[in-house]
Amino acid sequence: MEAAQLKAKIISNKQLKCNYWHLEFDSGIIAKNALAGQFIEIKVNNGIDPLLRRPISIHSVSGTKVKLIYEVIGKGTQILSERKPGDFLDVIGPLGNGFEYKWLTKKLDNRKTILVAGGMGVAPLVFLAGKIKFYRPLVLIGARKKEQVLCSQEFKALGCKVVTATDDGSLGFKGRVTDLLKGFLSENQKTGKPEHIYACGPQPMLKAVVQISCENNIASQLSLETHMACGFGACLGCVVSTKSGYKRVCKDGPVFMGKELIW
Ligand SMILES: Cc1cc2nc3c(=O)[nH]c(=O)nc-3n(C[C@H](O)[C@H](O)[C@H](O)COP(=O)(O)OP(=O)(O)OC[C@H]3O[C@@H](n4cnc5c(N)ncnc54)[C@H](O)[C@@H]3O)c2cc1C
Numbered sequence: 148m149e150a151a152q153l154k155a156k157i158i159s160n161k162q163l164k165c166n167y168w169h170l171e172f173d174s175g176i177i178a179k180n181a182l183a184g185q186f187i188e189i190k191v192n193n194g195i196d197p198l199l200r201r202p203i204s205i206h207s208v209s210g211t212k213v214k215l216i217y218e219v220i221g222k223g224t225q226i227l228s229e230r231k232p233g234d235f236l237d238v239i240g241p242l243g244n245g246f247e248y249k250w251l252t253k254k255l256d257n258r259k260t261i262l263v264a265g266g267m268g269v270a271p272l273v274f275l276a277g278k279i280k281f282y283r284p285l286v287l288i289g290a291r292k293k294e295q296v297l298c299s300q301e302f303k304a305l306g307c308k309v310v311t312a313t314d315d316g317s318l319g320f321k322g323r324v325t326d327l328l329k330g331f332l333s334e335n336q337k338t339g340k341p342e343h344i345y346a347c348g349p350q351p352m353l354k355a356v357v358q359i360s361c362e363n364n365i366a367s368q369l370s371l372e373t374h375m376a377c378g379f380g381a382c383l384g385c386v387v388s389t390k391s392g393y394k395r396v397c398k399d400g401p402v403f404m405g406k407e408l409i410w
């Protein structure tokens with residue numbers, strides 16, 4: 148489906164905790180057509196500063212509501228956090244390709260699909276978990292500290308098993324989420340390896356996920372959150388190197404097969 152540009156009414160825009168916010172807007176078109184892993188480009192205010200739209204993943208949809216979660220890290224997300232319910236937000240979407248999951252084995256055992264989220268990387272994976280809840284995925288969430296672990300209740304409500312890792316050990320396993328992944332794969336060698344790993348998060352985490360999945364001969368898909376400029380394929384500001392040449396994250400991604408990427 149072609150992306151739509153529209154003015155969508157903000158239903159709510161609330162601080163979750165720390166710098167994390169949750170925004171809901173009303174758009175039947177985007178809600179109906181969005182695929183898990185796609186994103187929208189938001190013009191955060193009505194003026195020309197900031198000029199560029201900001202890409203944010205579609206976190207989930209419900210009826211005509213589209214939900215986002217975002218971290219306030221700079222000018223654009225700060226302005227977004229100041230927008231009020233009833234305001235109209237200029238959005239373009241849904242954009243990008245989304246995760247592939249239709250070919251997962253139908254009679255998959257529990258926990259044979261793993262979602263790995265680092266920090267704000269939970270955002271598109273909740274939408275995906277809703278689409279593949281039939282497979283009862285295992286979700287590994289990594290964050291620097293307890294306060295930055297997001298969405299674990301949302302994943303659990305979808306029937307996922309959630310295991311967390313924090314760098315400082317304030318919640319769950321102390322260490323990297325990719326160490327949790329390694330541990331899970333070695334513990335479960337005898338019961339059969341997972342079929343697929345989906346991941347979103349910081350680049351070093353994604354690189355490690357690909358390495359682990361290749362070593363274990365498991366397919367992986369990653370959603371990349373590269374810096375973007377135009378957001379619709381024209382400026383080449385978001386290219387990544389792949390085995391089939393340079394690809395634009397905004398147009399050819401943001402989801403790529405792990406084994407295709409060259410780091
Ligand atoms: C496909 C896609 C989906 C995304 N989904 C989400 C989401 O669901 N929730 C969310 O909070 N964020 C998401 N992001 C990241 C989000 O777009 C940026 O955080 C946002 O554009 C920052 O805007 P800003 O004006 O607040 O910060 P800026 O003032 O532009 O930047 C502030 C600081 O953050 C750094 N920065 C900016 N963008 C990124 C980025 N993409 N990756 C790493 N560092 C960055 C800058 O270098 C700078 O140091 C996504 C990005 C992409 C490409």
Ligand code: FES
Pocket residue numbers: 374375376377378379380381382383384385386395396397398
């Ligand atoms: S942001 Fe311009 S081509 Fe992707």
